[in-house]
Amino acid sequence: MAPPVTIIGMGVSPEDLTSRQRSLIEAADILVGAKRLLGYFGDLACQRRVVDRDLNGLGDFLQAKMPDNTIVVLTSGDPLFFGIGAYLVRRLGVGNVRILPNVSAVAAGFAHLGEPWQDVRVVSLHGRNHTGELLHHLAVGDTVAVYTDPAHGPAWLAAALIDNSMADVSMWVLENLGTPDEKVARIPPDQAKSMTFSDLNLVILKPDPGRQVRPALFPGMPDHWFTHEKGLITKAEVRAVSLSRLRLFDRAVFWDLGAGSGSISIEAGQSITRGAIFTVEQKASRIRQIHANRSRFGIGNMQIIHARLPDGLADLPDPDRVFIGGGGPTLTDIIGTAARRLKPGGIIVINTVLIDNLAAASQTLKDLGFDMDMVQIQVSRARAMPFSHRLEAANPVWIITGSLTGQATSKKESIHRDAPIPFP
Numbered sequence: 001m002a003p004p005v006t007i008i009g010m011g012v013s014p015e016d017l018t019s020r021q022r023s024l025i026e027a028a029d030i031l032v033g034a035k036r037l038l039g040y041f042g043d044l045a046c047q048r049r050v051v052d053r054d055l056n057g058l059g060d061f062l063q064a065k066m067p068d069n070t071i072v073v074l075t076s077g078d079p080l081f082f083g084i085g086a087y088l089v090r091r092l093g094v095g096n097v098r099i100l101p102n103v104s105a106v107a108a109g110f111a112h113l114g115e116p117w118q119d120v121r122v123v124s125l126h127g128r129n130h131t132g133e134l135l136h137h138l139a140v141g142d143t144v145a146v147y148t149d150p151a152h153g154p155a156w157l158a159a160a161l162i163d164n165s166m167a168d169v170s171m172w173v174l175e176n177l178g179t180p181d182e183k184v185a186r187i188p189p190d191q192a193k194s195m196t197f198s199d200l201n202l203v204i205l206k207p208d209p210g211r212q213v214r215p216a217l218f219p220g221m222p223d224h225w226f227t228h229e230k231g232l233i234t235k236a237e238v239r240a241v242s243l244s245r246l247r248l249f250d251r252a253v254f255w256d257l258g259a260g261s262g263s264i265s266i267e268a269g270q271s272i273t274r275g276a277i278f279t280v281e282q283k284a285s286r287i288r289q290i291h292a293n294r295s296r297f298g299i300g301n302m303q304i305i306h307a308r309l310p311d312g313l314a315d316l317p318d319p320d321r322v323f324i325g326g327g328g329p330t331l332t333d334i335i336g337t338a339a340r341r342l343k344p345g346g347i348i349v350i351n352t353v354l355i356d357n358l359a360a361a362s363q364t365l366k367d368l369g370f371d372m373d374m375v376q377i378q379v380s381r382a383r384a385m386p387f388s389h390r391l392e393a394a395n396p397v398w399i400i401t402g403s404l405t406g407q408a409t410s411k412k413e414s415i416h417r418d419a420p421i422p423f424p
Contacts, residue, residue, distance in 0.1 A: 004066040005092055007073045007085050009102030013178030014040045016103050024100075025072050030065055032058070033074030036200075051084070059091040066096060078104040082124045082147055105202045106145045109174045112184050113204065120145050125152040131160060132301025133273040138166055138205060139298030140216055146203040154203050158192035161205075165295040172204040173197060217270035217297065219243050221263075227292040228261035229285070234325055234351060237379045238397050243267055245349045245401045246321050251275040253343075255319040257309055257334055258282075258326020262290035262302075268323075269299035277302040278316050280309060310337040318343050324350045324361075331357050332364050339368045339402075348402040358398045370402035 006028075008021050017025075025031065031038060032049040049061060051073075065071060079085030081104045089097050110117040121137040123130050124147040131152075137144045138161075148154060154173045161167050167189040175183040175198040187195070215225065220240030223233050234242065242264065248254065248271035256265040256279045265279040279302055281287055287306045294302050305312050309326070310333050322338045324331070331352070338348055348370070350361045358374075365372045376398050380391040 003096050003098045004069070005062060005071045005073060005088065005096055006098045006100065007075060007079045007088060008100045009075050009078045009083070009085075009104075010037060010040075011077065011102040011178065012105060012108045015178065018100075021100055021102075025074070027070065028072035029069040030071045031074065032062070032071060034076070037074040037076065055084075055087060055091075059088070062088070062092060066092070076105070078102055081106070082122070082126070105147070105174075105177055108177050109145065109172075109202045109204055112174060112177075113172065117143075117145070119143070123147070125149055125157070128274075129276070129301070130274055132269065132275075132277075132299065134205075135160075135164055135166060135298045135300030136269065136273050138169060138207065141207050143207065144205045146205065148201055148203060150199045153199070154187075154197045154201060155193050155195055157203055158187075158189035160300065161189045162193060164298055164300050166298060168208050170206040170208055172206070173201055174204070175201045177202065215297065217267060219267055219270075221267060223263075225296075226261050226263050226266070227289045227296075228263070229289070233261045234263055235379065235394060235397075238351065238377050238399070239263060239267060241375065241377055242323065242349055242351060242399055243271075245399060246323060246347055248272055248321060249275075252320040253317050254278065255313070255316065255322045255338065256280065257313075257322065257324045257338065259290060260286055260325060262286075262293050262304070264323050264325060265290070265302055266293050266297050266299055269297065269302060272301065275301065275320075276317065278305060278319075279303065280305045280307055280312055282306070282308040310334045313337055313341070316341075320346050322346070322348045324348065327352075327357070332360050335361060335364045336368070339365075339370070342404065344404055346404050350400040350402075352398050352400070353395050358400070361400045365400065365402035368402070370404060372400065372402050374398055374400045 006024055010017060025041060028046050030047045030049060031041060033051055035050050038048055051058060075083045077083060078101045079099050085099050106117060106122055121142045121144045123134040123144055126147050126149040134144055170186060171189050171192055172186050220236040223236055226233060248268055250273055252272050252275040254268055254272055254277045259265055259279045259281040262279050265277050268277055279290055281290060287304060290304050309330060318341045320343050324334055327334045352358055362372055362374060376396050378396040380393045382389040383392045
């Protein structure tokens with residue numbers, strides 16, 4: 001017996017439907033899909049349900065109707081390639097769903113260009129904030145296919161490329177694929193940013209031949225790769241250990257407080273591609289350096305905030321991870337503000353070279369119910385001498401880590417956001 005719900009991918013137009021798929025559509029008691037797709041079958045005598053943003057409501061409707069009806073859900077492209085198919089399988093159960101795939105817009109798009117796409121990166125901006133992932137792929141020289149939405153269309157994307165110094169790519173905009181109004185055009189980003197496009201589009205971004213590829217990110221990149229005031233940067237070795245203590249992940253919300261040149265935020269970008277990086281610094285000269293470094297390495301999901309800490313944090317989303325690289329006499333206030341906002345299971349990492357701040361930071365974390373750990377890093381670098389090398393010692397740096405794990409999580413959850421923080 002066939003499952004009660006059949007999800008049919010229509011490809012880029014009804015012409016891509018097979019005879020079997022057409023027969024199932026014609027036999028449906030209920031036809032579900034976007035208004036545009038339902039319009040292709042206006043002559044069928046069946047109940048219709050338009051898919052909108054209320055996916056929970058759609059799931060409730062399908063579950064209620066499944067026992068007594070044959071239901072067909074229409075999707076554009078391929079249902080399991082950035083489509084609604086995955087959601088419906090989770091919601092209805094794999095045993096209640098049959099999926100009949102079809103040609104995706106990406107496959108159709110590269111067919112128009114006459115190029116293979118097995119190595120292409122595909123990013124969806126449809127209801128998602130994946131700009132960082134997109135720019136990361138472009139930075140290392142990948143070709144990227146982009147599903148857009150009305151709020152993040154080709155013009156918006158072109159402006160984002162320009163803002164992040166990535167306009168040196170070939171931008172193809174494919175509109176209304178599979179329809180009489182189909183358009184395929186190569187448009188420079190500086191022109192595309194002021195143009196109007198159909199909401200039904202796909203964008204393909206290809207690095208231009210000879211384009212300078214951004215350096216691949218890795219922990220502890222050489223200090224001279226960053227624009228910074230002489231010596232005022234978290235040193236490469238300390239950076240690598242601090243990032244390992246943060247335990248970053250793809251979708252994390254990350255605060256970099258007292259960011260200096262932004263080197264920690266830049267290297268965090270190799271791990272956080274679908275989350276968000278918020279880089280806060282009070283000095284205007286360093287804000288300019290952070291902007292230069294963000295553009296150099298193509299960290300598109302990095303927002304730069306000019307503020308004196310602990311101000312400037314109220315409007316930011318609650319963080320999963322916090323790095324504090326500055327603070328001076330206000331360090332305990334900054335830790336307290338971050339602790340009140342930190343999500344359960346979060347981590348705070350603090351760097352300091354000052355003995356007073358070491359004591360203040362470690363005691364504050366303990367008082368707030370964090371599991372606290374610390375290491376000291378002292379690096380000696382080789383310096384050339386006439387007949388050999390000598391080692392020159394840098395200042396020792398304490399790396400203090402506060403984690404909300406186990407019992408500490410429950411302690412943190414008992415702290416009210418407006419309650420006073422017990423500073424030492």
